[in-house]
Amino acid sequence: MFKRILVPTDASEYSRRALTTALELARSVQAEVLLLHVSYTPQAYWGYTISYGITVTQEQLEQNGELALEATLAGIDSTSVVLNKKVESGHPVTVILEEIKKENIDLIVMGSHGYGPISGSVLGSVSQRVLQRATCPVLIIK
Numbered sequence: 001m002f003k004r005i006l007v008p009t010d011a012s013e014y015s016r017r018a019l020t021t022a023l024e025l026a027r028s029v030q031a032e033v034l035l036l037h038v039s040y041t042p043q044a045y046w047g048y049t050i051s052y053g054i055t056v057t058q059e060q061l062e063q064n065g066e067l068a069l070e071a072t073l074a075g076i077d078s079t080s081v082v083l084n085k086k087v088e089s090g091h092p093v094t095v096i097l098e099e100i101k102k103e104n105i106d107l108i109v110m111g112s113h114g115y116g117p118i119s120g121s122v123l124g125s126v127s128q129r130v131l132q133r134a135t136c137p138v139l140i141i142k
Contacts, residue, residue: 001029001106002025002026002029002031002106002107003031003032003104003106004031004032004034004103004104004105004106004107005022005025005026005031005032005033005034005105005106005107005108005109006033006034006036006096006099006100006103006105006107006108006109007019007022007033007034007035007036007108007109007110008036008037008038008092008096008108008110008126008130009035009036009037009068009069009072009111010037010068010092010126011037011067011068011069011071011072012111012113013111014111014112014113014141014142015072015110015111016072016076016111017111017141017142018109018110018111018139018141019033019035019072019073019076019109020076021109021139021141022109023076023077023078023081023083025107025109026081026082027080027081031081031106031107032081032082032083032084033078033081033082033083033084034084034085034086034099034103034105035069035072035073035083035084035085035086036085036086036087036088036095036096036099037065037068037069037072037086037087037088038065038087038088038089038090038091038092038095038096039061039062039064039065039068039087039088039089039090040089040090040091040092041061041089041090058089061087061089062087062089065087065088065089066087068087069085069087086099092126093126093129093130093133096108096126096130096134097130097133097134097135100134100135100136101135105136106136106137107136107137107138107139108130108134108136108137108138108139109138109139109141110126110127110130110138110139110140110141111127111140111141111142112125112127112128112140112141112142113125113127127140
């Protein structure tokens with residue numbers, strides 16, 4: 001059924017709950033889990049022309065991403081599950097949707113901050129946008 005499960009993380013408690021759920025599911029169906037952190041680039045926030053003069057190195061983005069992965073995994077038992085970790089940079093929704101195709105993802109399990117449809121549209125809910133555009137099933141954990 002599910003062979004590859006994607007868990008996007010922002011290192012929040014919501015993401016940790018999503019990872020715990022994904023690991024339980026992965027154990028039951030012998031699936032592989034891909035833990036993904038997407039570091040925003042200045043270009044993803046403001047566009048390529050407005051971000052002129054803001055310097056964030058790729059190394060800094062990768063270091064922050066590794067820290068986010070470590071924070072997400074802290075204290076969570078991932079034994080008996082193949083767990084891969086990946087750090088990408090860009091806009092989270094775009095990168096998550098690209099990963100579905102690149103990594104042959106069968107299911108996305110992600111946390112939701114619970115903003116709701118109106119607040120989410122104003123605050124930019126990543127889970128809401130992924131849910132609308134994903135080509136595979138999406139499980140939202142509150």
